[in-house]
Amino acid sequence: MAEKEKNTFEKIYDAVKKIPRGKVASYGQVAALAGNRRWARVVGYALHVNPDPKEIPCHRVVTKDGNVSQAFAFGGENRQKELLLAEGVAFEDEHVVMEKYQWETPWI
Secondary structure, eight states: OOOOOOOHHHHHHHHHHTSOTTOBEEHHHHHHHHTOGGGHHHHHHHHHTOSOTTTSOGGGEEOTTOOOOTTOTTTHHHHHHHHHHHTTOOEETTEEOHHHHBOOOTTO
């Protein structure tokens, strides 16, 4: 029997699960990993309704400029920053230092 094809949100969650501890990825990067570079906003929608924050580390997704989400669904922007700091991700002027902490995904 053929395996059911995953929906868009499931593809996004699979991509987010791959982001290593102590690294971040941009919304666009996650969109590309999930199969469509144009899904950056969809990534935001999916993460806002994340069904399993313990398994799907949505706090590791930031803007391309390293900004955390003002609408972080699981405690606000301060909570997202706290979670990233706890993983060793550094901030400069309230932005993640992307040059150092952005997850390198050479296949996209």
